[in-house]
Amino acid sequence: MSITWFVVLSAFIFCIGAAGVVTRRNPLVVLLSLELMLNGGNLALISFSRMLGNHEGQVFALIVMVVAACEVVIGLGLIVAMYRNRIPIDVDGVKEMRG
Amino acid sequence: MREVLFFIAALGAIGGAMGVVLLRNAFYSVLSLVAHLVALALLFLLLTAEFLAAAQLVVYAGAVMVLYVFVVAYIGGVDDPGLRQGGAVTRLGPLFAGGILIELCIAVIGSGLDALDGQGPHVAAGFGSPAEVGRLLLEKFLVPFEAASFLLLLAAVGAIVLARRRTGLLDEADELPERAGEVPIGGGGEPHVPEEDPHPPAGTAEGPGDPTVERGDDREPVEAT
Numbered sequence: 033m034s035i036t037w038f039v040v041l042s043a044f045i046f047c048i049g050a051a052g053v054v055t056r057r058n059p060l061v062v063l064l065s066l067e068l069m070l071n072g073g074n075l076a077l078i079s080f081s082r083m084l085g086n087h088e089g090q091v092f093a094l095i096v097m098v099v100a101a102c103e104v105v106i107g108l109g110l111i112v113a114m115y116r117n118r119i120p121i122d123v124d125g126v127k128e129m130r131g
Numbered sequence: 132m133r134e135v136l137f138f139i140a141a142l143g144a145i146g147g148a149m150g151v152v153l154l155r156n157a158f159y160s161v162l163s164l165v166a167h168l169v170a171l172a173l174l175f176l177l178l179t180a181e182f183l184a185a186a187q188l189v190v191y192a193g194a195v196m197v198l199y200v201f202v203v204a205y206i207g208g209v210d211d212p213g214l215r216q217g218g219a220v221t222r223l224g225p226l227f228a229g230g231i232l233i234e235l236c237i238a239v240i241g242s243g244l245d246a247l248d249g250q251g252p253h254v255a256a257g258f259g260s261p262a263e264v265g266r267l268l269l270e271k272f273l274v275p276f277e278a279a280s281f282l283l284l285l286a287a288v289g290a291i292v293l294a295r296r297r298t299g300l301l302d303e304a305d306e307l308p309e310r311a312g313e314v315p316i317g318g319g320g321e322p323h324v325p326e327e328d329p330h331p332p333a334g335t336a337e338g339p340g341d342p343t344v345e346r347g348d349d350r351e352p353v354e355a356t
Contacts, residue, residue: 033133034248036240038178041141043235045148045167051228052152055221060157060203064164067195068148071171074183082178085252087267090180090259091275094268097190098279102286104195108202109293115206116296 038079046072059114059123063107070100137177143170161199168192180259 045068052065074093081089111121119125147167151160168191175184257263268276 033137033177033250035251036248037137037141038174039239040236041144041174043232043239044145045171046235047228047232048145048148048152050231051225054224054227056152058157060199060206061151061160064151064160064199067164068151068167071168075171075174078175078178078180078183081180082251082254083249085254085258087259087263088271090183090264091267091272093180093183094186094264095272095275095279097186098283101190101195102282104198105286105290106293108198109290111202112205112294116294121206 035079035083038082039076042072042075042079044072045069045075057122057124059107059111059121059126062123063104063111066103066107067100070096070103133177136173140170140173140177143167144174158200158203161196161203164199165192165196168196178259179254182259182261182264 049065049068049070049072052068053062056062056065074096077089077093077096079089081087081093114121114126144167147163147165147170150163151167154160154163168187172184172187172192175181175187
């Protein structure tokens with residue numbers, strides 16, 4: 033099982049996520065697709081870590097997980113704020129942002 | 132065995148990813164992402180990243196997805212707007228993704244890295260264990276580690292600031308009907324017209340059930356009568 037398979041699979045996952053970010057309108061699904069893109073990147077990092085035989089790619093993937101968690105928290109906070117302010121839950125509905 | 136596991140996990144990961152993008156209901160998208168994450172954890176195990184596989188299951192598929200499920204349940208019966216209508220983006224989006232895929236595959240496969248064709252070097256039994264990753268994280272990558280913890284703190288504060296209840300910014304028409312009778316967090320008291328008052332003054336008639344109305348303004352005409 034060569035490393036190429038894993039890297040190509042990560043490219044697939046990244047592209048599916050990119051398609052979701054571009055085409056979906058529900059911001060929740062856009063966030064989920066962003067998770068897909070980050071996971072594709074993680075898989076590539078871990079594949080290259082295995083290819084090189086050291087752990088640095090895994091540490092990098094761990095930091096990416098932290099960044100993904102932060103992004104989820106902020107994004108969901110934004111969605112909740114949109115819902116509270118009666119802005120339609122639609123990425124095209126956010127014309128302006130106010131504090 | 133390795134190949135069989137890889138193809139099962141790869142099909143699960145791609146199927147989960149397609150489900151996230153294609154399913155109409157956001158709740159099903161979240162569940163599909165959980166399946167995707169479990170399959171991805173299996174792939175991490177195949178790449179001998181045991182600690183990351185466990186972290187993926189516990190942190191991602193456990194904690195983060197619970198957050199998603201809570202928000203989907205909170206927002207509730209929002210009818211999904213679905214795909215973007217009418218724009219060129221809807222038609223060009225999949226093309227764009229396919230273009231990225233082709234470019235990435237050319238970049239990876241055409242890069243001529245010899246090591247990509249093998250299974251990687253032989254590694255010791257402890258490769259990917261928490262001890263190894265933790266030693267690297269606390270010795271060589273201490274500054275990124277601390278920066279990540281600071282980023283988490285900032286995100287927590289930011290989420291509280293974003294999702295807090297804003298009193299005073301909302302108009303009456305913007306107020307949600309479900310929350311009409313709810314007690315506001317800082318208000319401490321029902322803003323409804325009191326029952327024992329037979330003649331509710333005009334000041335309270337316009338804002339019953341609005342949690343954003345200040346209590347002092349609400350009750351003052353009652354005391355005047």
